[in-house]
Amino acid sequence: MPTKTSELLAAAAPGTVALVRAIGDDQLDLPTPCAEYTVRGLINHVYDVAVNFQRLAAGQETDWSVKTDHVAEPGWRDRFAAEVEQLVVAWDDPVSEEGVAPAMGLPRSTVGLMGVADLVVHGWDLARATGQPYQPAGESIAALHGFMDEMGPMGRQMGAFGAEVPVEADGTALDRLLGRTGRDPAWTS
DSSP states (O other), X not given: OXXXXXXXXXXXXXXXXXXXXXXXXXXTTOBOSSTTOBHHHHHHHHHHHHHHHHHHHTTOOOOTTOOOOGGGSTTHHHHHHHHHHHHHHHTTSGGGGSSBOTTTOSXXXXXXXXXXXXXXXXXXXXXXXXXXXXXXXXXXXXXXXXXXXXXXXXXXXXTSSOSOOOOOTTOOHHHHHHHHTXXXXXXXX
């Protein structure tokens, strides 16, 4: 039976998978709004998130120190799509939202929202870097505003989010979310 987290992941996944599938090999070295990553690096990061957050859903430990250049392997687009699909399935189990994540000390439901944030916000990063349109599901954006209310200050302290970027008063809900994560919605390379 789907959980709130798996429903949000299922809403976010198709848009992110579609834009990753459309990224050309000639775009892999482009910069992204996430300054520490190129397009290649950010795809690898989101791929690792999809794999590791499956383990977190099952209450298992993860090893974030393992870095793989997934993009260098044949069929990486299809494997990325499969891992994101498995991520959604992993969070279907109601147990995935119960208790505290062992390694992070956070409620597992909050950890699940981190996975949603990675798909949505890094999806926007990749879309912006490669000139693709991207509009994540409204329910994902709304849930992530609540997530930022709860986790934004801690996330900034830990370096997961940059300093908040002011957004125009008529900015969209996505623009406001991006600003809250430290991104300029008007970013261009």
